[in-house]
Structures are given as C-alpha cells and as structure tokens.
Amino acid sequence: MIEEYTPHPPTADYWHLVRDFVVACVGRRAPDSIRTVRAHLTQLADYAVWLWQDGTPLEPVSAFDADIIDMYVRHTLRNKGKDKYYRYRVELCLTSYAELLTGVKIQRKLGTTPTVPAPYRPAELRAFLNVAHSQPTPSARRDLAAALALGAGAGLMTHEMLHLKVGDVEPTDFGHLIHVKGRKARSIPLRHDWISTLDPLVLDRGPDDYVAWTLRTRSDQTTLSRGLLKRVSGKAPDLGRLRTTWIVQLLTLGLPIDRCLELARIRTLQGLKPYYDMVPERETRIDDLLIIAGLEDPR
Numbered sequence: 001m002i003e004e005y006t007p008h009p010p011t012a013d014y015w016h017l018v019r020d021f022v023v024a025c026v027g028r029r030a031p032d033s034i035r036t037v038r039a040h041l042t043q044l045a046d047y048a049v050w051l052w053q054d055g056t057p058l059e060p061v062s063a064f065d066a067d068i069i070d071m072y073v074r075h076t077l078r079n080k081g082k083d084k085y086y087r088y089r090v091e092l093c094l095t096s097y098a099e100l101l102t103g104v105k106i107q108r109k110l111g112t113t114p115t116v117p118a119p120y121r122p123a124e125l126r127a128f129l130n131v132a133h134s135q136p137t138p139s140a141r142r143d144l145a146a147a148l149a150l151g152a153g154a155g156l157m158t159h160e161m162l163h164l165k166v167g168d169v170e171p172t173d174f175g176h177l178i179h180v181k182g183r184k185a186r187s188i189p190l191r192h193d194w195i196s197t198l199d200p201l202v203l204d205r206g207p208d209d210y211v212a213w214t215l216r217t218r219s220d221q222t223t224l225s226r227g228l229l230k231r232v233s234g235k236a237p238d239l240g241r242l243r244t245t246w247i248v249q250l251l252t253l254g255l256p257i258d259r260c261l262e263l264a265r266i267r268t269l270q271g272l273k274p275y276y277d278m279v280p281e282r283e284t285r286i287d288d289l290l291i292i293a294g295l296e297d298p299r
C-alpha cells in the first residue's frame with residue numbers, strides 16, 4: 001500500500017516532489033495496520049509539501065528538527081483551522097519519526113485533551129465588521145468580510161473558505177445555502193444576520209469566481225500556510241474562534257446533536273463536547289419539563 005499511495009489535492013500536485021521522502025520514511029517505520037499506514041502517509045505528505053515550499057531539505061535531520069515540527073504543528077496547522085486534537089496526532093506522528101530516523105527524542109508540547117478557542121461576543125463581531133469596512137484596499141475588505149460571514153455565519157473551516165465559489169452560494173426562499181464541496185461536502189444555511197455581509201461579495205459575479213481571496217499565491221496550500229487574512233490592516237479575527245462562535249450558537253439554539261455533528265463535520269460526541277461546555281446556562285422552561293416527563297413530543 002505504501003508504494004501505491006496517492007494523496008488528495010492540493011498535496012497531490014506536489015506528490016512527485018516529495019514522494020520518495022515520504023515513502024522511505026513510512027517504509028522504514030512499517031506501521032502494523034492499514035489505517036496507521038494511511039494516516040502516516042497523509043500526515044507526512046502534507047508536512048513534506050510544506051517543507052518543500054518552505055525550502056527545507058527533505059532529509060531526516062532537517063525535516064524532523066524540533067523547532068520546525070513545532071512551527072508546523074502549533075502555527076501552520078492552527079492557521080489552517082486544524083483543531084488541537086488533529087494537531088496532537090500530527091505532532092505524535094512527526095516526533096515518533098524524528099526519534100526513529102534521527103535518534104532524537106523530542107518533547108511534545110500539545111496535550112491530549114481537545115480544546116477549542118472561545119466564541120466571540122456580538123460586540124466583538126460588530127467591531128470586526130467595522131474593521132472590514134475601513135480596510136484600505138478592496139481585496140482586504142472582501143477577504144475580511146468573507147471570513148466573518150463564512151466563519152461566524154456558516155462555520156466553514158479555513159480551507160473551505162478558500163475554495164468557496166460564487167456558484168456555491170444559493171439564494172433560497174428562507175435565506176442562503178452554502179454548498180461546501182469536497183470530502184466533507186454539505187449544505188449549510190447561512191445565519192440570516194450575515195446575509196447582508198455576504199451578498200455584496202457574490203452579486204453580479206460569475207459562478208466560477210471565488211467568493212474571496214482572489215489575489216492568491218502560487219498555490220492554495222501556500223495561501224493557507226501564510227494565512228487568509230495576511231493583507232488585513234489592524235486586528236483580524238481568529239478563524240477558529242469564528243467557527244466556534246457558529247457551533248456554540250447551534251447548540252444554544254437547541255439544534256439536535258446529530259445535525260450539529262453533520263453540519264460542523266465533527267466526527268464524534270467527544271469532539272463536540274468542548275463546544276457544548278461553552279453553551280450558556282439557561283433556566284429550565286415548562287416545555288422542557290413536559291418533554292422530560294413524557295407529556296409532550298420533543299419534535
């Protein structure tokens with residue numbers, strides 16, 4: 001399986017440049033299950049592409065340097081919107097290869113407990129909108145407005161924002177549907193209070209135009225690693241906190257857990273728990289008591 005592995009885009013575009021390094025590393029480790037082999041190939045392929053784009057030599061001593069691993073796990077992956085649990089697993093993978101291939105045991109810096117950033121307050125979101133309106137260039141205004149609407153209004157992950165096109169935003173009788181494509185395809189109703197922010201970005205534009213981030217670097221991967229809001233002047237929002245804001249709002253509104261998992265593309269209840277812990281407490285209503293007592297249908 002190791003020799004036949006091919007990554008998904010955009011890593012696939014660079015596979016011919018990093019394949020020998022990745023295959024040699026995983027072949028040396030020889031994980032004992034297909035699932036582990038696939039996970040290591042995927043994680044090392046993404047890492048190797050980042051190394052190549054950064055100009056780091058693809059040889060063990062350089063590639064598995066402690067500071068480089070730390071930069072990738074704690075900063076690059078975080079800027080891409082990867083949650084802490086995912087970053088922990090990548091760190092575990094890379095540090096194990098560092099010890100195997102260089103003999104150096106690296107102290108891991110991430111804990112095993114998944115954590116998520118705190119949601120933004122409404123006043124903070126309004127302040128970010130003011131920052132968006134005051135940006136000196138049209139591209140910066142568009143990028144920041146799109147990040148706010150798609151993050152706080154639909155909970156999109158960073159790479160999903162980058163790839164969203166005008167044709168993926170569908171006006172309906174009840175508002176807008178955001179059609180996310182790819183491996184985590186789903187259709188998300190945009191929160192009504194963000195429609196007025198997103199509309200100017202999609203009106204009178206072709207369906208194949210990107211909603212934002214039209215001034216891209218030589219690859220989407222590089223654009224992601226450098227950060228979607230690098231052109232913004234002033235304080236920019238944390239994209240992970242925008243997504244947290246949206247998820248906590250879903251839970252606060254009482255949306256069924258299975259729908260929250262589906263829309264947010266969170267795989268497990270354990271992954272949803274940190275968000276649920278942020279839901280504000282509220283008084284028990286009489287409707288809740290009737291449902292608990294079996295006197296009223298919760299639907």
